[in-house]
Amino acid sequence: MGSATLINANRLWTRLMSLAEIGATPAGGVNRQALSDGEIAAWRCVIGWGREAGLTPSTDAAGNLFLTLSGRDRAAPPLLVGSHIDSQPTGGKFDGAAGVMAALETVVSLAEQGEKPARDIIVVAWMNEEGSRFAPGMMGSEAFTGERPVDAIRAARDADGISVGEALDRFHQAFPDVPHRPLGFAVGAYLELHIEQGPVLEAAGRTIGVVTGIQGKKTFQVVVEGAEGHAGTLAQSERRDALAAFAKVAAALHAEIGTIDADIKFTIGRVTVVPNAPSVVPLRVTFSIDLRHPDNAVLDSAGTRITALCQENAPPCTATVTPLVDAPSNAFDTRLRASIAEAAREQGHSAMDILSAAGHDARHLAKICPAAMIFIPCRDGVSHVEHEWAEPDHVAAGASVLAQVLRGLARAPAVEA
Amino acid sequence: MGSATLINANRLWTRLMSLAEIGATPAGGVNRQALSDGEIAAWRCVIGWGREAGLTPSTDAAGNLFLTLSGRDRAAPPLLVGSHIDSQPTGGKFDGAAGVMAALETVVSLAEQGEKPARDIIVVAWMNEEGSRFAPGMMGSEAFTGERPVDAIRAARDADGISVGEALDRFHQAFPDVPHRPLGFAVGAYLELHIEQGPVLEAAGRTIGVVTGIQGKKTFQVVVEGAEGHAGTLAQSERRDALAAFAKVAAALHAEIGTIDADIKFTIGRVTVVPNAPSVVPLRVTFSIDLRHPDNAVLDSAGTRITALCQENAPPCTATVTPLVDAPSNAFDTRLRASIAEAAREQGHSAMDILSAAGHDARHLAKICPAAMIFIPCRDGVSHVEHEWAEPDHVAAGASVLAQVLRGLARAPAVEA
Numbered sequence: 159m160g161s162a163t164l165i166n167a168n169r170l171w172t173r174l175m176s177l178a179e180i181g182a183t184p185a186g187g188v189n190r191q192a193l194s195d196g197e198i199a200a201w202r203c204v205i206g207w208g209r210e211a212g213l214t215p216s217t218d219a220a221g222n223l224f225l226t227l228s229g230r231d232r233a234a235p236p237l238l239v240g241s242h243i244d245s246q247p248t249g250g251k252f253d254g255a256a257g258v259m260a261a262l263e264t265v266v267s268l269a270e271q272g273e274k275p276a277r278d279i280i281v282v283a284w285m286n287e288e289g290s291r292f293a294p295g296m297m298g299s300e301a302f303t304g305e306r307p308v309d310a311i312r313a314a315r316d317a318d319g320i321s322v323g324e325a326l327d328r329f330h331q332a333f334p335d336v337p338h339r340p341l342g343f344a345v346g347a348y349l350e351l352h353i354e355q356g357p358v359l360e361a362a363g364r365t366i367g368v369v370t371g372i373q374g375k376k377t378f379q380v381v382v383e384g385a386e387g388h389a390g391t392l393a394q395s396e397r398r399d400a401l402a403a404f405a406k407v408a409a410a411l412h413a414e415i416g417t418i419d420a421d422i423k424f425t426i427g428r429v430t431v432v433p434n435a436p437s438v439v440p441l442r443v444t445f446s447i448d449l450r451h452p453d454n455a456v457l458d459s460a461g462t463r464i465t466a467l468c469q470e471n472a473p474p475c476t477a478t479v480t481p482l483v484d485a486p487s488n489a490f491d492t493r494l495r496a497s498i499a500e501a502a503r504e505q506g507h508s509a510m511d512i513l514s515a516a517g518h519d520a521r522h523l524a525k526i527c528p529a530a531m532i533f534i535p536c537r538d539g540v541s542h543v544e545h546e547w548a549e550p551d552h553v554a555a556g557a558s559v560l561a562q563v564l565r566g567l568a569r570a571p572a573v574e575a
Numbered sequence: 576m577g578s579a580t581l582i583n584a585n586r587l588w589t590r591l592m593s594l595a596e597i598g599a600t601p602a603g604g605v606n607r608q609a610l611s612d613g614e615i616a617a618w619r620c621v622i623g624w625g626r627e628a629g630l631t632p633s634t635d636a637a638g639n640l641f642l643t644l645s646g647r648d649r650a651a652p653p654l655l656v657g658s659h660i661d662s663q664p665t666g667g668k669f670d671g672a673a674g675v676m677a678a679l680e681t682v683v684s685l686a687e688q689g690e691k692p693a694r695d696i697i698v699v700a701w702m703n704e705e706g707s708r709f710a711p712g713m714m715g716s717e718a719f720t721g722e723r724p725v726d727a728i729r730a731a732r733d734a735d736g737i738s739v740g741e742a743l744d745r746f747h748q749a750f751p752d753v754p755h756r757p758l759g760f761a762v763g764a765y766l767e768l769h770i771e772q773g774p775v776l777e778a779a780g781r782t783i784g785v786v787t788g789i790q791g792k793k794t795f796q797v798v799v800e801g802a803e804g805h806a807g808t809l810a811q812s813e814r815r816d817a818l819a820a821f822a823k824v825a826a827a828l829h830a831e832i833g834t835i836d837a838d839i840k841f842t843i844g845r846v847t848v849v850p851n852a853p854s855v856v857p858l859r860v861t862f863s864i865d866l867r868h869p870d871n872a873v874l875d876s877a878g879t880r881i882t883a884l885c886q887e888n889a890p891p892c893t894a895t896v897t898p899l900v901d902a903p904s905n906a907f908d909t910r911l912r913a914s915i916a917e918a919a920r921e922q923g924h925s926a927m928d929i930l931s932a933a934g935h936d937a938r939h940l941a942k943i944c945p946a947a948m949i950f951i952p953c954r955d956g957v958s959h960v961e962h963e964w965a966e967p968d969h970v971a972a973g974a975s976v977l978a979q980v981l982r983g984l985a986r987a988p989a990v991e992a
Binding site: 246247248288289290293294295354355356373375377386387388389390391392393394395396399401402404405406408409412416417420422423424425426427428429431432433434435436437438439440441446448450515516517539540541542543 | 663664665705706707710711712771772773774790792794803804805806807808809810811812816818819821822823825826829833834837839840841842843844845846848849850851852853854855856857858863865867932933934956957958959960
């Protein structure tokens, strides 16, 4: 089966580039954070393209977007395929968006060819995968799969004090014609295409990554609290300088946790200083920790050391460590992985097994249904940056493999786990 | 001469507390940053009190506020007395405001008593002493004394990208009935009352500090630049993490510069991380350094070491160190200091010589005219905090000493330097 019949590669690329105009940054990237005006505009775009092909939009209490192509058996658990269209503040054109657009292209092509699937196929864009505006991320897929209550998600606030609840209500008000469906439903299978966000496929010269699983991740929020004072008058010996304590804590964390082994990933990405004035000894420093490792035992022991290192290095200030995300490594469905590898082989695309270093919504879907992911290379392995890039041929290849696997599932009367 | 005849202590306290309502924070402090709506409201208040007593308001291109009581010889260089009414974002009721209100009370009492001074007396509130919204501070007094061109001051921007020029034009538009005078003029003498912002007077049990001079100060802006990347995929060995480099730089600076001797004051008060997202390896960290010491030689050598420590600890990132303020220690006018000590003695207030650890506008005025400062104690020596406090009796005592010295100068046909 040639890829020309499965998807329209030119249309996919053109629509992906059009979507990247929404929230475009001067440096060629995308700033389209969760529940922002940019994401509203992106929804309008995607819903419009779906409606043209006869797909029906709907949403849920967690702000996920669904576009449904009706199947013969409307009661059977649908096939879900998608990713997310929110971005980092200085993100790129592909992270998330490539997966949603590949899913949309796959289902639109199917609809255009008049093929009625055995069950509903739903394109999904999950709410707040990135977690940059509202932490932590993957709120939509976690709420959908029942891992976090909607009320807990609604309570999170952005840097301006706006809650997810407020932003979500405003978001839904922008779409009075998109009906709401109950949160969470039985799913037949879940597929997600994504750029690798790492250098492995590019270095190996492969086009398709058959994702074996996702490395484990822990995140924390740490608050270092001291005492405010005048920078010109308060003696050093009298100070409880939260920034001085933070510097010592952060340096110790980077020196010990950041060097555990070659697989560890340790990042302090967000830091907020209060009152953050040049001539005031800082009262409080709040910072985020992002820790990842494929081995759950290493992850757990590193997590324990993080708390200890914060406590040891903070005095005379205090450090309060709050765990946020605790997601162990997981493995994707073996039958779906085999289908992906088979489709790549039939289409003549080089493929390899690959562990996902980044977290994805598929991690959560894998707990409620057979799930799998397809990776395509990204230039220099970089992502979450404005110059993030994937080649048009790789986007087309990934979408075509996705389409073949999805069509196989769509023809089967039942999906076996 | 009793203090009751020099000032109205009750009115002074009441007005100082009224002023503190403008920009009041829930924790009892004041957030009234330079050229903000709060400062506009504070100007209206102060101008109104001045006009009631026959003082004439005016302003200049640097956004300084003047309230003039006419003297017999209008051509003679006027006496200037005042401080500032902008505050830190989490500042207190007294830093700056106590000095402006004591000056106003002194001149209003003089006017009410019908005494015509030998020359004009002008109450002044200098623009942006604090430097929290627009760095560095003391813009008004530096422009007035010719140390910085107005254009350089107008170019500075706040965190929202608003320039001093834009904020200043908007500010002036709020006062169409306040005439503009040329920037800078000959001054007969300058006096400023201020809370000590340190623990010395309180510990010594003295009410009046005769300020001998101001300790030297250097400030810097440092930019640590690395490379952005995905927190889950970019190997530690491939990272140029600007936050990791900053932590190492800041820890080294605190460990070495912060421990030079008991007189050193070293503060990193403001830190900005870009893009500041939990799952993005930071691209850039920009931070402020505030360094003070009474000995200019120590200050100079510490300044040199700061640059070296930033360069040594930043790799694999880069550090760019930009000096901002470079203000050596200075000494105030000996005759004015003697007059302050004499007035305190006559009024029965305990007094002592004291070095100012904090910078003040008087530092700049001292370069163009005889200048001096009066300190009063503040509770626990703390300032730039919301619970900053000065006792009503101490405010009254300081204002009364100020009034006596000013009246002495106002009667003299000439002020000798």
